Amino acid sequence: MDILDKIYRRSEDMVFRKIGDECILVPIRQGAGDLESIYTLNQTAARIWELLDGTTKGIEIRDKITEEFDVTPKEAEEDLVHHLQELASINAIVEA
Amino acid sequence: MQEEIVNSLEIAGIRVSWFLDPHADATLHIRNEPPPPFLQKEPVFDSEQTWALFRSGGRLVLQNAGLHTDLKPGRFLFLAPDLQSGDLYVTGDSPQDVDPLGYPLNQVLWILLLSQRRGLLFHACGIDDDGKGCLFLGNSGHGKSTTAKLWFDQGMAVLNDDRIIVREKDGEFWMYGTPWHGDFREHSSYGLPVRKLFFLNHGEKNSARSKSGAEAVSMLLARSFSPFWDNQGMSFTVDFCRRVAAQIPCYELTFVPDTGMIDFVRNI
DSSP states (O other): OOGGGOOOEOTTTTTEEETTEEEEEEOSSSSSSTTTTTTTEOOOHHHHHHOEEEEEEEEHHHHHHHTTTOHHHHHHHHHHHHHHHHHHHOOOOOOO | OOOOOOSSSETTTTEEEEEEOOOOOOEOOOOOSSOOOSSOEEEEEEEESSOEEEEETTEEEEEESSSSEEEEOOEEEOTTTTEEEEEEEEOOOOOOSTTTOOTTTHHHHHHHTTTTTEEEEEEEEEEEEEEEEEEEEEOTTTSHHHHHHHHHHHHOOESSSSEEEEEEEETTEEEEESSSOSOOOOOOOOOOEEEEEEEEEOSSSEEEEEEEEHHHHHHHHEEEETTTTHHHHHHHHHHHHHHHHHHSSSEEEEEEEHHHHHHHHTTO
Protein backbone atom coordinates (compact mmCIF):
# COMPACT_ATOMS: atom_id res chain seq x y z
CA MET A 1 0.00 0.00 0.00
CA ASP A 2 1.22 3.49 -0.84
CA ILE A 3 2.41 5.41 2.21
CA LEU A 4 -0.12 8.17 1.39
CA ASP A 5 -3.01 5.70 1.73
CA LYS A 6 -1.94 4.68 5.22
CA ILE A 7 -3.14 6.13 8.50
CA TYR A 8 -0.58 6.76 11.21
CA ARG A 9 -0.84 7.74 14.84
CA ARG A 10 1.69 9.17 17.24
CA SER A 11 3.45 6.61 19.45
CA GLU A 12 2.54 6.71 23.13
CA ASP A 13 6.23 6.21 23.90
CA MET A 14 7.07 9.68 22.66
CA VAL A 15 6.77 12.83 24.77
CA PHE A 16 6.20 15.87 22.57
CA ARG A 17 5.72 19.56 23.15
CA LYS A 18 5.06 22.35 20.67
CA ILE A 19 7.43 25.25 21.28
CA GLY A 20 6.72 28.19 19.01
CA ASP A 21 6.38 26.81 15.49
CA GLU A 22 8.59 23.83 16.27
CA CYS A 23 8.07 20.63 18.20
CA ILE A 24 10.36 18.67 20.53
CA LEU A 25 10.13 14.87 20.58
CA VAL A 26 11.67 12.82 23.39
CA PRO A 27 11.46 9.02 23.21
CA ILE A 28 10.61 7.10 26.37
CA ARG A 29 13.18 4.31 26.63
CA GLN A 30 14.40 1.51 28.83
CA GLY A 31 18.11 1.63 28.04
CA ALA A 32 21.07 4.00 28.06
CA GLY A 33 21.65 3.85 24.30
CA ASP A 34 20.73 6.99 22.37
CA LEU A 35 20.26 9.02 25.54
CA GLU A 36 20.94 12.16 23.55
CA SER A 37 18.31 11.38 20.92
CA ILE A 38 16.07 14.40 21.32
CA TYR A 39 14.39 15.47 18.10
CA THR A 40 13.29 18.90 16.94
CA LEU A 41 10.67 19.15 14.20
CA ASN A 42 10.57 22.25 12.01
CA GLN A 43 7.33 24.11 11.29
CA THR A 44 6.12 21.81 8.50
CA ALA A 45 7.13 18.62 10.31
CA ALA A 46 5.48 19.90 13.51
CA ARG A 47 2.21 20.46 11.59
CA ILE A 48 2.45 16.97 10.04
CA TRP A 49 3.01 15.59 13.55
CA GLU A 50 -0.15 17.33 14.78
CA LEU A 51 -2.13 15.80 11.92
CA LEU A 52 -0.99 12.25 12.66
CA ASP A 53 -4.02 11.63 14.81
CA GLY A 54 -4.82 8.02 13.92
CA THR A 55 -7.76 8.96 11.69
CA THR A 56 -6.33 11.12 8.90
CA LYS A 57 -4.90 9.46 5.78
CA GLY A 58 -1.51 10.50 4.43
CA ILE A 59 -3.11 11.92 1.30
CA GLU A 60 -5.39 14.15 3.40
CA ILE A 61 -2.37 15.39 5.34
CA ARG A 62 -0.65 16.20 2.03
CA ASP A 63 -3.67 18.26 0.97
CA LYS A 64 -3.72 20.15 4.30
CA ILE A 65 -0.01 20.94 4.01
CA THR A 66 -0.57 22.18 0.44
CA GLU A 67 -3.39 24.43 1.68
CA GLU A 68 -1.58 25.80 4.71
CA PHE A 69 1.95 26.26 3.36
CA ASP A 70 3.19 27.90 0.20
CA VAL A 71 4.07 24.63 -1.56
CA THR A 72 2.86 22.64 -4.56
CA PRO A 73 1.11 19.26 -4.01
CA LYS A 74 4.26 17.55 -5.33
CA GLU A 75 6.51 19.42 -2.86
CA ALA A 76 4.09 18.71 -0.01
CA GLU A 77 4.02 15.03 -0.91
CA GLU A 78 7.80 14.76 -1.05
CA ASP A 79 8.09 16.53 2.29
CA LEU A 80 5.39 14.35 3.86
CA VAL A 81 6.89 11.07 2.66
CA HIS A 82 10.31 12.15 3.91
CA HIS A 83 8.97 13.08 7.35
CA LEU A 84 6.83 9.94 7.67
CA GLN A 85 9.85 7.78 6.87
CA GLU A 86 11.99 9.68 9.38
CA LEU A 87 9.34 9.45 12.10
CA ALA A 88 8.79 5.75 11.43
CA SER A 89 12.56 5.11 11.62
CA ILE A 90 12.67 6.44 15.20
CA ASN A 91 9.43 4.61 16.13
CA ALA A 92 7.67 7.91 16.72
CA ILE A 93 4.64 6.82 14.70
CA VAL A 94 2.78 3.55 14.22
CA GLU A 95 0.19 2.49 11.66
CA ALA A 96 -3.31 2.94 13.05
CA MET B 1 38.53 6.05 60.50
CA GLN B 2 35.09 5.38 59.08
CA GLU B 3 32.87 8.44 58.83
CA GLU B 4 29.67 8.37 60.82
CA ILE B 5 26.59 7.70 58.75
CA VAL B 6 24.21 10.65 58.78
CA ASN B 7 20.55 10.30 59.81
CA SER B 8 19.21 12.25 56.88
CA LEU B 9 20.43 13.77 53.67
CA GLU B 10 18.98 17.05 52.42
CA ILE B 11 19.88 18.24 48.93
CA ALA B 12 18.12 21.13 47.17
CA GLY B 13 15.45 21.14 49.87
CA ILE B 14 14.59 17.48 49.29
CA ARG B 15 15.13 15.42 52.41
CA VAL B 16 15.64 11.67 52.59
CA SER B 17 15.71 10.33 56.13
CA TRP B 18 16.76 7.04 57.69
CA PHE B 19 14.52 7.45 60.70
CA LEU B 20 10.95 8.59 61.28
CA ASP B 21 10.92 12.23 60.22
CA PRO B 22 7.63 14.01 59.50
CA HIS B 23 9.41 16.56 57.29
CA ALA B 24 11.17 14.05 55.08
CA ASP B 25 10.19 13.66 51.42
CA ALA B 26 11.19 9.99 51.66
CA THR B 27 11.96 7.73 54.60
CA LEU B 28 14.19 4.72 54.07
CA HIS B 29 14.93 1.76 56.33
CA ILE B 30 18.36 0.18 56.15
CA ARG B 31 18.56 -3.60 56.25
CA ASN B 32 21.99 -5.17 56.42
CA GLU B 33 20.88 -8.36 54.74
CA PRO B 34 20.27 -9.68 51.22
CA PRO B 35 17.01 -8.62 49.57
CA PRO B 36 14.09 -11.03 49.44
CA PRO B 37 14.12 -13.21 46.31
CA PHE B 38 12.73 -11.56 43.19
CA LEU B 39 9.76 -13.45 41.78
CA GLN B 40 9.99 -11.40 38.61
CA LYS B 41 11.92 -8.42 37.31
CA GLU B 42 10.09 -6.08 34.96
CA PRO B 43 12.82 -3.79 33.55
CA VAL B 44 12.15 -0.06 33.77
CA PHE B 45 15.58 1.30 32.84
CA ASP B 46 19.02 -0.24 32.51
CA SER B 47 22.02 2.09 32.53
CA GLU B 48 23.95 -0.93 31.22
CA GLN B 49 26.72 -0.09 33.69
CA THR B 50 26.34 1.17 37.23
CA TRP B 51 22.61 0.95 37.95
CA ALA B 52 19.27 -0.44 36.88
CA LEU B 53 15.66 0.13 37.78
CA PHE B 54 12.99 -2.54 37.65
CA ARG B 55 9.60 -3.43 39.10
CA SER B 56 9.11 -6.42 41.35
CA GLY B 57 6.21 -7.31 43.60
CA GLY B 58 4.50 -3.94 43.14
CA ARG B 59 7.60 -1.99 44.15
CA LEU B 60 10.23 -0.12 42.20
CA VAL B 61 13.70 -1.57 42.77
CA LEU B 62 16.93 0.31 42.16
CA GLN B 63 20.19 -1.68 42.19
CA ASN B 64 23.81 -0.55 41.90
CA ALA B 65 24.65 -2.57 38.78
CA GLY B 66 23.27 -2.95 35.28
CA LEU B 67 20.98 -5.89 34.61
CA HIS B 68 23.36 -7.59 32.19
CA THR B 69 26.83 -6.65 33.45
CA ASP B 70 29.41 -8.74 35.26
CA LEU B 71 29.08 -6.42 38.27
CA LYS B 72 27.32 -8.01 41.22
CA PRO B 73 24.86 -5.58 42.81
CA GLY B 74 25.43 -5.07 46.53
CA ARG B 75 22.71 -2.53 47.28
CA PHE B 76 19.02 -2.71 46.46
CA LEU B 77 16.58 0.10 47.15
CA PHE B 78 12.95 -1.04 47.21
CA LEU B 79 10.65 1.96 46.79
CA ALA B 80 6.92 2.33 47.32
CA PRO B 81 5.12 3.48 44.15
CA ASP B 82 4.74 7.01 45.62
CA LEU B 83 8.50 7.06 46.49
CA GLN B 84 7.72 8.22 50.04
CA SER B 85 9.17 5.15 51.72
CA GLY B 86 11.57 2.38 50.97
CA ASP B 87 13.89 -0.33 52.19
CA LEU B 88 17.58 -0.29 51.43
CA TYR B 89 19.16 -3.74 51.47
CA VAL B 90 22.93 -3.57 51.86
CA THR B 91 25.10 -6.62 51.30
CA GLY B 92 28.82 -7.16 50.86
CA ASP B 93 30.66 -3.87 50.42
CA SER B 94 30.21 -1.05 52.89
CA PRO B 95 28.69 2.28 51.79
CA GLN B 96 31.06 4.48 49.80
CA ASP B 97 29.86 7.70 51.33
CA VAL B 98 28.43 9.11 54.54
CA ASP B 99 24.99 8.37 53.17
CA PRO B 100 24.15 4.68 53.03
CA LEU B 101 22.83 4.88 49.49
CA GLY B 102 26.19 5.75 47.97
CA TYR B 103 26.84 6.39 44.26
CA PRO B 104 24.90 6.03 42.03
CA LEU B 105 21.76 5.13 44.01
CA ASN B 106 21.75 8.54 45.75
CA GLN B 107 21.73 10.45 42.45
CA VAL B 108 19.13 8.20 40.83
CA LEU B 109 16.88 8.52 43.88
CA TRP B 110 17.08 12.31 43.57
CA ILE B 111 16.31 12.07 39.83
CA LEU B 112 13.20 10.06 40.74
CA LEU B 113 12.12 12.47 43.48
CA LEU B 114 12.75 15.51 41.27
CA SER B 115 10.63 13.99 38.49
CA GLN B 116 7.61 14.24 40.83
CA ARG B 117 7.20 17.88 39.80
CA ARG B 118 10.06 19.04 42.03
CA GLY B 119 12.77 20.06 39.54
CA LEU B 120 15.66 18.72 37.51
CA LEU B 121 19.29 17.66 37.99
CA PHE B 122 21.64 19.18 35.42
CA HIS B 123 25.15 18.38 34.25
CA ALA B 124 26.27 21.85 35.20
CA CYS B 125 28.53 24.14 37.19
CA GLY B 126 26.82 26.73 39.39
CA ILE B 127 28.51 30.00 40.36
CA ASP B 128 27.28 32.57 42.87
CA ASP B 129 28.49 35.85 41.36
CA ASP B 130 27.71 38.13 44.31
CA GLY B 131 24.10 36.96 44.50
CA LYS B 132 23.62 36.53 40.76
CA GLY B 133 23.34 32.86 39.85
CA CYS B 134 25.25 31.85 36.73
CA LEU B 135 24.58 28.34 35.50
CA PHE B 136 27.11 26.79 33.12
CA LEU B 137 25.84 23.61 31.50
CA GLY B 138 27.98 21.12 29.67
CA ASN B 139 28.74 17.46 29.28
CA SER B 140 32.14 15.96 30.06
CA GLY B 141 35.04 17.95 28.64
CA HIS B 142 33.05 21.12 27.98
CA GLY B 143 34.85 23.13 30.71
CA LYS B 144 32.69 22.99 33.84
CA SER B 145 35.52 22.28 36.30
CA THR B 146 37.78 24.82 34.56
CA THR B 147 35.00 27.39 34.90
CA ALA B 148 34.55 26.56 38.59
CA LYS B 149 38.26 27.07 39.33
CA LEU B 150 38.42 30.36 37.41
CA TRP B 151 35.54 31.90 39.36
CA PHE B 152 36.60 30.38 42.70
CA ASP B 153 40.08 31.89 42.31
CA GLN B 154 38.39 35.30 41.93
CA GLY B 155 36.55 34.84 45.25
CA MET B 156 33.18 33.64 43.97
CA ALA B 157 31.34 30.72 45.57
CA VAL B 158 31.05 27.50 43.60
CA LEU B 159 27.85 25.56 44.30
CA ASN B 160 29.17 22.57 42.37
CA ASP B 161 31.26 21.97 39.25
CA ASP B 162 29.30 19.00 37.88
CA ARG B 163 25.82 18.47 39.32
CA ILE B 164 23.33 21.27 39.98
CA ILE B 165 19.67 20.93 40.85
CA VAL B 166 17.23 23.55 39.55
CA ARG B 167 13.84 24.05 41.19
CA GLU B 168 11.04 26.55 40.76
CA LYS B 169 10.35 28.72 43.80
CA ASP B 170 8.16 31.82 44.07
CA GLY B 171 8.03 32.23 40.30
CA GLU B 172 11.81 32.00 39.87
CA PHE B 173 14.21 29.21 39.02
CA TRP B 174 16.68 28.52 41.82
CA MET B 175 19.86 26.52 41.49
CA TYR B 176 21.21 24.42 44.35
CA GLY B 177 24.57 22.79 44.96
CA THR B 178 24.82 19.06 45.47
CA PRO B 179 27.53 16.93 47.11
CA TRP B 180 28.26 15.21 43.77
CA HIS B 181 31.22 17.20 42.48
CA GLY B 182 33.60 16.59 39.59
CA ASP B 183 37.32 17.38 39.45
CA PHE B 184 36.88 20.63 41.40
CA ARG B 185 36.03 19.62 44.96
CA GLU B 186 34.79 22.89 46.52
CA HIS B 187 31.01 22.96 46.69
CA SER B 188 28.13 24.47 48.67
CA SER B 189 24.62 23.26 49.28
CA TYR B 190 22.70 26.54 49.30
CA GLY B 191 20.58 27.92 46.51
CA LEU B 192 20.04 31.20 44.68
CA PRO B 193 18.02 32.36 41.66
CA VAL B 194 19.51 31.69 38.22
CA ARG B 195 20.05 34.95 36.30
CA LYS B 196 21.97 33.70 33.25
CA LEU B 197 22.40 30.29 31.73
CA PHE B 198 25.25 29.20 29.46
CA PHE B 199 25.85 26.14 27.30
CA LEU B 200 29.62 25.75 27.61
CA ASN B 201 32.23 24.99 25.00
CA HIS B 202 35.96 25.63 24.79
CA GLY B 203 36.95 28.03 22.02
CA GLU B 204 39.73 30.25 20.70
CA LYS B 205 37.97 33.42 21.80
CA ASN B 206 35.15 34.37 24.14
CA SER B 207 31.83 34.54 22.32
CA ALA B 208 28.16 34.16 23.18
CA ARG B 209 25.14 33.42 21.00
CA SER B 210 21.62 33.71 22.32
CA LYS B 211 19.57 30.50 22.33
CA SER B 212 15.82 30.25 22.73
CA GLY B 213 12.76 28.19 21.92
CA ALA B 214 12.99 24.54 20.92
CA GLU B 215 16.75 24.79 20.40
CA ALA B 216 17.36 25.95 23.98
CA VAL B 217 14.95 23.33 25.36
CA SER B 218 16.71 20.60 23.41
CA MET B 219 20.11 21.77 24.70
CA LEU B 220 18.81 21.81 28.28
CA LEU B 221 17.43 18.28 27.97
CA ALA B 222 20.69 16.99 26.50
CA ARG B 223 22.54 18.30 29.57
CA SER B 224 20.08 17.00 32.14
CA PHE B 225 19.60 13.79 34.08
CA SER B 226 16.05 13.20 32.98
CA PRO B 227 13.66 10.35 33.83
CA PHE B 228 13.75 9.00 30.26
CA TRP B 229 11.86 5.84 31.30
CA ASP B 230 8.79 7.60 32.69
CA ASN B 231 6.25 9.27 30.40
CA GLN B 232 4.70 11.39 33.17
CA GLY B 233 8.06 12.41 34.63
CA MET B 234 9.44 13.20 31.19
CA SER B 235 6.39 15.31 30.31
CA PHE B 236 7.01 17.37 33.45
CA THR B 237 10.72 17.60 32.59
CA VAL B 238 10.15 18.90 29.05
CA ASP B 239 7.67 21.48 30.38
CA PHE B 240 10.15 22.44 33.10
CA CYS B 241 12.89 23.04 30.50
CA ARG B 242 10.46 25.01 28.36
CA ARG B 243 9.70 27.31 31.30
CA VAL B 244 13.42 27.67 32.14
CA ALA B 245 14.25 28.62 28.53
CA ALA B 246 11.36 31.10 28.43
CA GLN B 247 12.33 32.84 31.68
CA ILE B 248 16.13 32.80 31.85
CA PRO B 249 18.40 34.28 29.15
CA CYS B 250 20.27 31.35 27.56
CA TYR B 251 23.51 31.58 25.61
CA GLU B 252 25.89 29.23 23.88
CA LEU B 253 29.25 30.30 25.31
CA THR B 254 32.63 29.48 23.86
CA PHE B 255 35.39 30.61 26.17
CA VAL B 256 39.12 30.89 26.63
CA PRO B 257 40.11 29.49 30.04
CA ASP B 258 41.41 32.66 31.68
CA THR B 259 39.96 35.41 33.86
CA GLY B 260 38.81 37.31 30.76
CA MET B 261 35.91 34.90 30.70
CA ILE B 262 34.54 36.35 33.95
CA ASP B 263 34.31 39.94 32.66
CA PHE B 264 32.93 38.66 29.38
CA VAL B 265 30.12 36.77 31.14
CA ARG B 266 29.34 39.68 33.46
CA ASN B 267 28.96 42.04 30.50
CA ILE B 268 26.47 39.87 28.63
